[in-house]
Amino acid sequence: MPKVLVCDSIDSAGIEILSQVAQVDIKTGLPPEELAAIVPEYDALMIRSGTRVTKEIIDAGVQLKIIGRAGVGVDNVDVPAATRKGIVVVNSPEGNTIAAAEHALALMLSLARHIPDANQSVKSGKWERKKFVGTEVYKKTLGVVGLGKIGSHVATAAKAMGMKLIAFDPFISAERADRLGCRLVDMDVLLQEADYITLHIPKTPETANIINAEALAKMKPNARIINCARGGIIDEAALAEALKNGTIGGAALDVYDSEPLGESPLTELGKEAILTPHLGASTTEAQVNVAVDVAEQIRDVLLGLPARSAVNIPGLHPDALEQLRPYLQLAETLGNLVSQLVGGRVESLNIRLQGELANNQSQPIVVAALKGLLSRALRERVNYVNASIEAQERGIRVVETRDANACDYKGSILLQAKGQSEEHEITGTLLGDGEIRITNIDGFPINVSPNQHMLFTRHRDMPGIIGKIGSLLGSFNVNIASMQVGRQIVRGDAVMVLTIDDPLPEGILEEIVKVSGIRKASTVAL
Ligand SMILES: NC(=O)C1=CN([C@@H]2O[C@H](COP(=O)(O)OP(=O)(O)OC[C@H]3O[C@@H](n4cnc5c(N)ncnc54)[C@H](O)[C@@H]3O)[C@@H](O)[C@H]2O)C=CC1
Numbered sequence: 001m002p003k004v005l006v007c008d009s010i011d012s013a014g015i016e017i018l019s020q021v022a023q024v025d026i027k028t029g030l031p032p033e034e035l036a037a038i039v040p041e042y043d044a045l046m047i048r049s050g051t052r053v054t055k056e057i058i059d060a061g062v063q064l065k066i067i068g069r070a071g072v073g074v075d076n077v078d079v080p081a082a083t084r085k086g087i088v089v090v091n092s093p094e095g096n097t098i099a100a101a102e103h104a105l106a107l108m109l110s111l112a113r114h115i116p117d118a119n120q121s122v123k124s125g126k127w128e129r130k131k132f133v134g135t136e137v138y139k140k141t142l143g144v145v146g147l148g149k150i151g152s153h154v155a156t157a158a159k160a161m162g163m164k165l166i167a168f169d170p171f172i173s174a175e176r177a178d179r180l181g182c183r184l185v186d187m188d189v190l191l192q193e194a195d196y197i198t199l200h201i202p203k204t205p206e207t208a209n210i211i212n213a214e215a216l217a218k219m220k221p222n223a224r225i226i227n228c229a230r231g232g233i234i235d236e237a238a239l240a241e242a243l244k245n246g247t248i249g250g251a252a253l254d255v256y257d258s259e260p261l262g263e264s265p266l267t268e269l270g271k272e273a274i275l276t277p278h279l280g281a282s283t284t285e286a287q288v289n290v291a292v293d294v295a296e297q298i299r300d301v302l303l304g305l306p307a308r309s310a311v312n313i314p315g316l317h318p319d320a321l322e323q324l325r326p327y328l329q330l331a332e333t334l335g336n337l338v339s340q341l342v343g344g345r346v347e348s349l350n351i352r353l354q355g356e357l358a359n360n361q362s363q364p365i366v367v368a369a370l371k372g373l374l375s376r377a378l379r380e381r382v383n384y385v386n387a388s389i390e391a392q393e394r395g396i397r398v399v400e401t402r403d404a405n406a407c408d409y410k411g412s413i414l415l416q417a418k419g420q421s422e423e424h425e426i427t428g429t430l431l432g433d434g435e436i437r438i439t440n441i442d443g444f445p446i447n448v449s450p451n452q453h454m455l456f457t458r459h460r461d462m463p464g465i466i467g468k469i470g471s472l473l474g475s476f477n478v479n480i481a482s483m484q485v486g487r488q489i490v491r492g493d494a495v496m497v498l499t500i501d502d503p504l505p506e507g508i509l510e511e512i513v514k515v516s517g518i519r520k521a522s523t524v525a526l
């Protein structure tokens with residue numbers, strides 16, 4: 001039974017799903033050295049933001065197949081290191097959207113009405129109505145940085161409260177912003193015009209410290225900023241200084257550069273700063289959503305099925321993936337076949353998607369073909385996660401073309417692989433029942449259902465040659481399952497594909513090429 005290590009607090013609904021297919025160990029709050037010591041036993045890790053999955057942990061995780069992040073941000077996982085090792089990283093892109101958006105809104109209103117400090121004051125026996133006079137958000141301008149899932153929900157709710165909306169997000173269209181009632185502006189305009197700024201961007205090298213001393217200096221003196229996205233997007237020292245100096249009016253933070261926050265100038269501030277301990281996703285509903293979403297994906301991957309929200313595999317909607325799955329198998333088989341025909345190192349691969357496939361998303365098909373191409377050299381070490389990187393590192397030039405008018409079949413894939421001394425081309429399609437058919441080899445039409453053991457020959461089309469090969473195989477006790485010949489012109493060049501029941505015995509290939517008219521023979525094993 002596979003083993004899953006749950007490293008952070010996960011809702012029991014997720015644990016139940018995992019327990020159906022795996023032994024589940026729950027060990028939260030492990031120091032990195034202890035995690036590194038036990039990770040070799042595990043097939044899967046399930047984490048939240050509390051665990052850092054570094055390259056060291058990934059290297060130690062020799063059995064790891066999947067890392068599941070029960071939430072959105074995967075900045076605590078070394079995704080490139082996982083990809084390099086062929087480990088799938090999945091998250092739950094939508095499970096906590098509402099929770100995070102509502103927390104940002106709660107923080108905005110808390111800043112506007114000083115709720116945390118007023119609550120503290122009443123609990124300490126005081127009645128300070130004058131001290132806690134607030135401001136309305138109605139008709140104020142909210143600047144949304146990052147108009148993705150969470151930012152959009154915040155924008156919709158803020159619109160309903162009568163706020164004016166501006167947004168900065170270089171990756172979304174003005175039409176989408178328009179539909180949300182937002183005016184897209186550049187960052188400087190947003191900093192200068194907003195009364196409230198709310199951050200909903202991932203932490204990346206571009207967004208690190210995007211709110212620094214210079215940005216804070218551009219904000220209105222009474223402006224307030226909310227960070228419910230990631231620590232490190234705001235320069236915390238510069239923010240503490242700006243709040244102390246009155247450069248800006250207030251800040252509410254849920255996330256920090258280093259968590260738990262510990263000693264920080266932020267904790268010494270008054271009612272102008274509101275701090276929560278990374279609670280954005282901490283609602284009962286969101287925790288059930290993310291736990292179920294990620295546990296299902298871990299279960300599926302452990303059962304050999306694809307994950308719906310892998311961050312390091314070409315993404316496809318599950319329905320689209322289901323539709324494409326037979327073609328992925330076809331591409332992988334053709335990749336494997338063509339690499340064996342080429343023999344040595346493949347230097348370039350041309351992938352042509354034909355017929356109805358030409359209008360499809362090609363990336364998963366390309367990855368599948370590369371997986372097949374590399375499987376002879378890398379065996380089970382290559383998978384859908386690392387095939388592209390492995391191909392890139394081996395210097396394989398990949399060219400992708402499309403031909404919607406190639407209409408011999410509904411959809412077909414042509415692979416053309418070039419090695420140092422040989423170049424081969426193979427086309428395949430799917431029959432109605434999803435069965436794979438090879439329809440062309442090196443320009444010769446053929447109709448072969450690929451088999452575990454095959455023999456390919458290139459020969460001159462002349463009387464007697466097929467019989468000679470048949471008797472030769474018979475003399476080595478090789479049973480032929482099927483035989484197909486393809487030629488372009490009578491008595492010209494031809495190809496022959498034999499599917500056989502067992503691997504060819506040693507020495508027989510040498511005998512086959514001695515037969516008059518045979519130019520070349522090679523075996524292929526799937
Ligand atoms: N506090 C908490 O507990 C939670 C925090 N989060 C964090 O919230 C953030 C946003 O999450 P989602 O809305 O689900 O992500 P999303 O991917 O739907 O949206 C992110 C948006 O940021 C935009 N963006 C990326 N780089 C940008 C840049 N340099 N400048 C401006 N915009 C940029 C993207 O175009 C996208 O529209 C993530 O960092 C996530 O980790 C998410 C859930 C809970």
Ligand SMILES: O=C(O)C(=O)COP(=O)(O)O
Nearest residue numbers: 048049050071072073281
């Ligand atoms: O989903 C996210 O990105 C979050 O930040 C939530 O973090 P958490 O799962 O609550 O540790």
